Amino acid sequence: MKEFETTYPDDNYTVHVGHGIFKETLNLYTSRYEDVFYIIDENVHHAFKTTALKDIEDPVITRPGEAAKTAEAFIGIVESLLERGIKRSSLVVVIGGGAAGDAGGFAAAVTLRGVDFIQVPTTLLAHDSAIGGKTAINSRHGKNLIGAFHRPSGVIYDLDFLSTLPESEILSGFGEVYKHALLDSEKAARDLMEQTAHGVKAADLEDSLIKGIRTKMRYVTEDEFESGSRKYLNLGHTLGHAIEYEYKIQHGHAVMLGLYAMMFISNEQSESRIFDLESHHTYFSNLGYPMELLGTLDPGRMLKHMKHDKKNISDASVGFILMDKDFEPFFTEISTDEMVKYIGALKESL
Template identity: 40%
Template sequence: MEELQIKTNSKQYPLLIGSNILTELPSLLKKMKGKISKIMIITDDTISNYHLQSVLEILEPVYKLTSFIIPSGEKAKSFDYFYQCHTHALKEKLDRSSFVIALGGGVVGDLAGFVAATYMRGIPFVQIPTTLLAHDSAVGGKVAINHELGKNMIGVFYQPEAVVYDVSLLKTLPEAEMRSGFAEVIKHALIKDVDLYHWLQKNILSMSDLQEKKLEHVILQGIKVKAEVVAEDEFETGIRAILNFGHTLGHAIEAELGYGKISHGDAVAVGMLFAIRLSERHYNVDLFQSSFITWFESYGYPTNVLKELNPDLLIERMKRDKKSVEDKIRMVLMREIGSVEVVEVEESLIRLLLEEACHG
């Protein structure tokens, strides 16, 4: 087991990573300040079948527990399920000495974290990620729900008390889910870690290579990039926006297709390829986008999905992105591998390249 300290201006907390480390939960919680009156575990109807009972058995001898199960998928990041979680917490008489545990992937972590942040004006929570994708979302304190007009538009920054990353929980994930999470690993490499980029190209030739020590390595290295950025800019007033590389178009694709029709990682992968192409035109450099397309296709990313979509509708979605200012689209662009920045981009250029991708 390895421990990494996540440091922000508002809080420092541990991230534990290893295999079969859920048994560390009681001792970790005992280190938290004050007595814990009750723990509410929020998970989804897929993860609950695999892992909820194990967590209950580990914690039941020590704590009073209750659990709330949401549907799997982006549809659960809604006002309705946010309200249902609060209703359950109130009925179970959670108080300010209670804890929330987010047992699941990014959807569960975002929703449960937002519930914890707003219940009685804020109670502590712990992240237990069960997906590769959650290596990104579980760290840094971004918690939110979706609005039909935009993803993650309603939320706050609220740091967990700890993150417990038991990689043995990832063994039940289908390949599509691993691929979705791996897109965020690629993102972390491209924005800030050239060594990780070269390591991925050499060592991860397919999703089947994401096993044991290699899996732990990509998770830890990806989290280190995220942690470094978050330590510098907790509330996304500056550099933290680079973590949205590929997300401006990626989120637009998710919303336009309908949440859940394409995985977050698949959409972000397409968004990164578009951002690389846009970077080539904006900076007048050759980033060898065609080689990135070949690399992404080797993992199974749907690089042709833009052909199904309308450029005008995508642009309108992109204008609602949180980085946009006064209806101007701002995107994370790449000068070179490992070096990116947020740039205001001419809508005409975005439209031209989208039309090439959508109709080409």
């Protein structure tokens, strides 16, 4: 098992990563609390209820995936915790993918104005979302627009949970793994690209996952409330979220399309060839990402969705993360006119 500790001034927590670590590691935490309440994604519960999760009594079961993040489903989770008699001194353990973690973490944040919670991510994608204390549900007006910053008391990432993931879920999670490699270094991104040139298998990704976790931890510790460098983690996400919202595709798939658009715009704006677009296009297509959707983007609708992204603070422009020639991310404001132009050029380039 590997363990990484956050480096905030106080209230630090540990991220545990390994195989078959769930039960024993969780016990280190639950033994400190009088009451423990479990929130588990329906699919995860179904897959592991006779094995890893067999001792858990009366969990709150969430609807699978993003369905857990509607306002109605969320209120249901909170009311279920209260119905079971949760107290301020209780512990909540959230077991599931990114969506369960987001909704369950937000439930822990607002039930009784905040109780302690542990994140137990069970997907590749959740290696990202389980770390950093961002919790949220979706609004009618966009993803993750209602939420709270609420640090977990610990993150237990048992890689054995990844074993039952469908291929599309692995592919979705790989979007964030690849983003973290880009943020890490040009070499890390190139190595990962070579390693996965013939397909993505969860078992091969452990090193990259652990690197990704460290990259994520570095950014969220530096800037917990996203007033500065944490924004770089939105690499690929501004347009990615808009694509996800418009086409209802999986998060990581949309992020990967967003990363490609980011590469295109970074090249355009710098008037240089930071990214080899052709090889990336081939690579992403071969892995199975729906690159063809980029050819159908409606700039007006994309802008409308991007406006609802909470990081976009002005009406006349869109806050966007690009990468420079030194492979460093930077924040910039792209005017809506320019954005329409970039999306048009991107479509033509395909």
